[in-house]
Amino acid sequence: MSAVKFDPEAIRALAQILRDTDLTEIELVEKDSRLRVVRTPPAVMAPPPMGWAAAPAAAAPVAVAPATAQAEAVPDVTKHPGVVTSPMVGVAYLSPEPGQPPFVAVGAKVVQGQTLLLIEAMKTFNQIRAPKAGTVTRILIETGMPVEYGEPLLIIE
Known part of the structure; x- marks a missing residue:
């Protein structure tokens, strides 16, 4: 061949x-x-909607362990059976409106179909719903954070 x-x-x-x-x-x-x-486009931070506090402009520097040590210390969340991934590119929001409590928090029990967060794409807020019932064990994003298609958002166990 x-x-x-x-x-x-x-x-x-x-x-x-x-x-x-x-x-x-x-x-x-x-x-x-x-x-x-x-191709991977350059990361562009979309401005938050009116009234939403912007995420910090720059995060503090983080020490990175060598790849082998990091792989052992941090499990790959993309392979976790309860990972909820982004169905689109956009900006994530954990609460329905500025100043409102988040849809879910770590430790919250959720039912299938419950709104977990919003992703704004093309000036439309899309509800991201729980694919299954369980407990939210990790939230991997912050409000105002840009997300890519397939990016892990949170984990439900």
Whole structure:
């Protein structure tokens, strides 16, 4: 079985389309060939809605352990069976309005379908609901934090 060869110029052209259109991925399928180009856009902090306090501009520096030690010390939350991930790119909010208590807190018991948080995308606030009943054991984000598709938001056990 021979390897499929792709035209480097076609890949460069697709990458340029991504940059020109601000898209993050593009896929070209033709017969038995498939070419997918993905880029990671620079992190951009969206301004919070009116009345919402902005998240701190910069976090304090954090010491990072070597990769092997870090892998042993911190389990990968993306593989946790109770992880709730973001279904979209946007800005996360833990409460319904500024000054209101959060939808859930660590230790809270939730039922399937209960609103856990909001994600603002394209000026629309989308409710993120509990996929199952359980107890919230970790909240992995903060209000005003930008989130990506598939990013872990919280854990329900």
